[in-house]
Every structure is written in C-alpha cells, then in structure tokens.
Amino acid sequence: MKITVVGVGHVGLVSAAAFARWGHDVVGYDDDGAKIEKLLGGQAWFYEPDLDDLMAEVVESGRLRFMADPRAALCDAEVVFVCVGTPPLPGGGPNLSYVEAVGRAVVEYAQRDLLLVEKSTVPANTGKRLEQVIQRESTRLGNGNRIEVASNPEFLREGAAVADTLHPDRVVYGTSSDWARDLLREVYATLVAEDGCPVVETDVPTAELIKHASNAFLATRISFINAVAQICDRVGADVEVVAEGMGHDVRIGPRFLQAGLGYGGSCFPKDVDAFAHLAAQVGYDFALLHEVREINVGQRRSVMEKLESELWNLSGKTIAVLGAAFKPGTDDLRESPAVYLANELFKAGADVRVHDPVALEVLAREQPHLPRVDSADAALDGAHAVVVATDWDEYKAISPETYRERLAYPIVIDARNIHDPGAMLAAGLHYHAMGRRSVTW
Numbered sequence: 001m002k003i004t005v006v007g008v009g010h011v012g013l014v015s016a017a018a019f020a021r022w023g024h025d026v027v028g029y030d031d032d033g034a035k036i037e038k039l040l041g042g043q044a045w046f047y048e049p050d051l052d053d054l055m056a057e058v059v060e061s062g063r064l065r066f067m068a069d070p071r072a073a074l075c076d077a078e079v080v081f082v083c084v085g086t087p088p089l090p091g092g093g094p095n096l097s098y099v100e101a102v103g104r105a106v107v108e109y110a111q112r113d114l115l116l117v118e119k120s121t122v123p124a125n126t127g128k129r130l131e132q133v134i135q136r137e138s139t140r141l142g143n144g145n146r147i148e149v150a151s152n153p154e155f156l157r158e159g160a161a162v163a164d165t166l167h168p169d170r171v172v173y174g175t176s177s178d179w180a181r182d183l184l185r186e187v188y189a190t191l192v193a194e195d196g197c198p199v200v201e202t203d204v205p206t207a208e209l210i211k212h213a214s215n216a217f218l219a220t221r222i223s224f225i226n227a228v229a230q231i232c233d234r235v236g237a238d239v240e241v242v243a244e245g246m247g248h249d250v251r252i253g254p255r256f257l258q259a260g261l262g263y264g265g266s267c268f269p270k271d272v273d274a275f276a277h278l279a280a281q282v283g284y285d286f287a288l289l290h291e292v293r294e295i296n297v298g299q300r301r302s303v304m305e306k307l308e309s310e311l312w313n314l315s316g317k318t319i320a321v322l323g324a325a326f327k328p329g330t331d332d333l334r335e336s337p338a339v340y341l342a343n344e345l346f347k348a349g350a351d352v353r354v355h356d357p358v359a360l361e362v363l364a365r366e367q368p369h370l371p372r373v374d375s376a377d378a379a380l381d382g383a384h385a386v387v388v389a390t391d392w393d394e395y396k397a398i399s400p401e402t403y404r405e406r407l408a409y410p411i412v413i414d415a416r417n418i419h420d421p422g423a424m425l426a427a428g429l430h431y432h433a434m435g436r437r438s439v440t441w
C-alpha cells in the first residue's frame with residue numbers, strides 16, 4: 001500500500017519504518033526541513049535503540065523515503081497517518097491546530113481516495129472535527145475524492161519503540177465504514193499474520209478513548225504506588241516488596257508499580273491533563289486524575305525535602321544529579337522529573353552537576369544554564385550529596401564503595417530505588433530511597 005506518515009517524531013518515524021518493514025511503500029513527511037535533511041542523511045534525529053538499524057534496512061530497500069514537499073508526499077497516498085505533535089495548551093487541553101492543518105493539507109493535495117488516520121494522541125471526538133474540516137475544505141476546493149477519518153492509536157514507549165511497534169500488545173483501530181476497516185486490516189496484515197497480536201476493531205471515538213484511558217490508567221498506577229511509598233516511608237515498610245507482593249495477584253500484575261520520582265515525558269503528564277480537560281468539557285469532574293497529577297508532583301517535592309533534611313541549606317552545596325532523561329533509553333528531556341529537580345536545586349543556589357549517558361547534548365541545547373559533567377564519577381567527585389534521578393543501568397552498577405570514596409559527604413538520595421538499601425546502609429552511607437528503609441540523622 002502507498003502510505004504517507006505526516007510528522008517524523010518518535011511515533012511517526014518508528015511507525016513509518018515499521019510499515020515499510022511490513023512491505024508497504026512509505027513516505028515520511030515533515031514540515032521541519034532540518035529533520036528531513038537529517039533523515040535523508042540516513043540518521044534518526046533523536047536517540048532510540050535499534051531505530052537506525054531498522055531504518056537502514058527499509059531505506060536501503062527503497063520502501064521508506066522522506067520528503068519535505070507536502071504535495072509530493074500526499075498526492076499519491078492511499079492511507080495518511082497523522083503523527084504530528086499535540087502539545088499542551090495553558091488551559092490543560094492539547095493544541096490540535098497541527099492535526100487540523102494535516103486535515104486541510106490532505107484535501108488540498110489528495111488526487112485519489114484516501115483514509116486519514118489519527119495516530120497522534122487526541123481527545124475523543126477529534127475524528128468528528130477532522131471530518132468537518134475535510135468536508136468544508138473539499139467543498140471549498142472542489143475535491144471530489146473520498147476522504148475518511150479513522151483512529152489508530154499508538155502505544156509504543158520511547159526507548160523501546162521499535163520492539164513495541166514490531167511486537168505490540170494489541171492493535172486498535174476505529175473506523176466508520178467497511179472500506180476504511182479493510183484498508184487498516186491490509187496495513188496490519190503482515191504484522192498480525194507474523195506476530196499474532198490481538199486486534200480491537202471499533203468506532204472512531206472508542207479508539208480515541210482507549211488511548212487516553214490507557215495512558216491515564218498507567219499514570220494512575222504509578223501515582224498509586226508513589227502514594228503507597230509515602231506511607232512506607234512513614235511506617236518503615238519497603239514499597240518494592242509491597243509492589244512485588246501486590247504484583248503476584250494476576251488481577252494486578254507486576255508492571256508499572258515502580259515507585260520513585262514519578263512519571264515524566266511527552267505523554268503521561270500531557271495526557272492525564274488532556275483527559276481531565278475532556279472530562280470537564282463533557283460535564284464530568286474526573287477528580288481522580290487531578291490527584292494522580294498532584295501525587296506525581298509531590299514526589300519531586302519529597303526528594304527536595306530529603307535533601308534539605310540532610311544538607312540543611314542547599315545554597316553553596318555541590319549536588320550530583322545522575323540522569324537528565326525522563327527515563328532510561330532515551331535522550332528526551334520533555335517534562336523530565338530529573339531536569340525539574342536539577343532546576344530546583346539550581347534555583348536554590350546549589351552547585352549542581354548533571355550527568356546523563358546519552359542526553360547531555362540535548363541538555364546543553366535545552367537547559368544551557370545547568371552545569372554538565374561527562375561521567376558519573378566526575379559528578380560524584382567531592383559532591384556533598386548525589387541524587388539518582390533516572391534509572392539508567394550504568395547507575396545501578398555504582399557500588400556503595402564508589403559513593404563512599406568519591407562523595408565529600410556520604411549522602412545518597414536514590415530517587416529511583418535502584419540500589420540495595422542493605423548494602424548501602426552497611427557501607428555507612430546516608431541512604432534515602434523512596435518508600436524503602438532509609439537512615440536519617
């Protein structure tokens with residue numbers, strides 16, 4: 001099939017490469033010429049494990065091409081996937097103007113019947129809005145082609161995007177006609193035949209809601225376990241063992257119960273707000289989601305409190321921050337709790353030193369005021385305390401002895417619960433985790 005993917009971000013680029021792997025003829029289009037330029041040079045413009053290899057394979061085969069000209073990219077497509085950004089607006093809802101712009105562009109350039117598929121995370125009823133745009137533009141421009149709208153939400157995680165796309169837990173699509181449903185069946189025919197993943201076929205608003213409900217539910221799990229961690233801190237219990245004990249119940253399951261500094265990234269914070277906003281718009285106060293957000297922000301405050309309880313005044317203290325990315329496996333800093341923390345420390349007058357195994361370049365670009373060091377050891381040397389803010393494997397391997405030898409004061413705030421409290425305490429460190437056994441003055 002001839003597929004065009006509009007927007008070559010994390011979702012768009014990985015999806016485009018996967019469609020090509022499944023045998024389709026794919027064009028990746030973006031109005032950011034610099035990104036297309038980089039892709040034409042054979043490289044993804046962001047860090048994502050395994051993506052360069054997959055891209056090399058499909059670009060070499062000629063099944064994935066990149067274009068910066070919308071007319072060339074859209075005129076011959078049978079299916080167009082919308083993978084543009086939906087950044088948050090000040091009021092909590094997402095900015096859907098980029099999505100609307102794609103709707104207008106397909107009408108302007110389409111020279112055959114096509115299916116426009118939302119992959120960007122959008123509130124329920126965006127499909128209806130898009131249909132209206134398409135209808136009006138088609139009348140205005142006299143485009144008589146059949147252009148329908150479908151929803152096909154994406155569930156990939158950054159850092160595991162290639163594996164998640166090639167072996168998804170499920171494929172969900174919502175359509176409003178047999179024609180559209182059959183086109184999407186064809187798009188995913190190879191995946192479903194090879195991988196056997198379940199497919200949920202439904203209508204457009206239901207598919208849209210599945211995405212928001214999934215992300216909001218995962219964020220709720222994280223905030224729930226973080227609230228439990230707060231109780232654990234106060235009663236001397238260990239949240240990791242609580243999560244393990246809960247996770248054996250098959251109705252609960254073990255995943256997404258990792259307590260720590262809370263969730264960040266371009267999806268959960270935005271989607272929790274957007275879902276609450278949509279609920280309010282349709283007359284329902286989804287108070288649970290407000291609480292999910294509050295608990296998440298509270299985790300960051302609690303790390304600051306742990307530091308203050310140890311160091312008293314933060315001003316003038318040297319503090320190592322291990323990690324900048326919002327999670328391991330990515331150089332994405334959007335809504336990163338680690339960056340938030342580094343900035344709070346910076347504002348409090350601390351001499352912050354940030355290390356990250358892959359995100360330092362992005363950090364230099366986006367947060368140039370934050371001092372960076374190029375190794376974890378350099379961050380630790382002579383620091384009064386260290387905060388582990390991103391759970392990279394590299395940091396898990398740091399031994400209690402290394403902390404003892406390199407830090408000026410033996411204070412370790414393990415905001416991602418990556419270390420063994422017993423070993424840390426036995427080495428005489430002032431070790432604080434999130435909801436685990438800690439030592440205090």
Ligand code: UGA
Pocket residue numbers: 121154155156157158159215218222255256257258259260261262263264265266267268326327
């Ligand atoms: C998330 C969802 O997991 C994907 O299914 C979805 O497709 C994606 O959003 C999206 O909407 O595009 P992602 O933001 O890449 O994926 O990252 P996650 O792996 O879900 O982690 C999100 C945040 O939660 C990270 O900051 C991570 O550190 C934190 N987290 C995750 C926890 O604090 N505890 C956990 O147990 C799990």
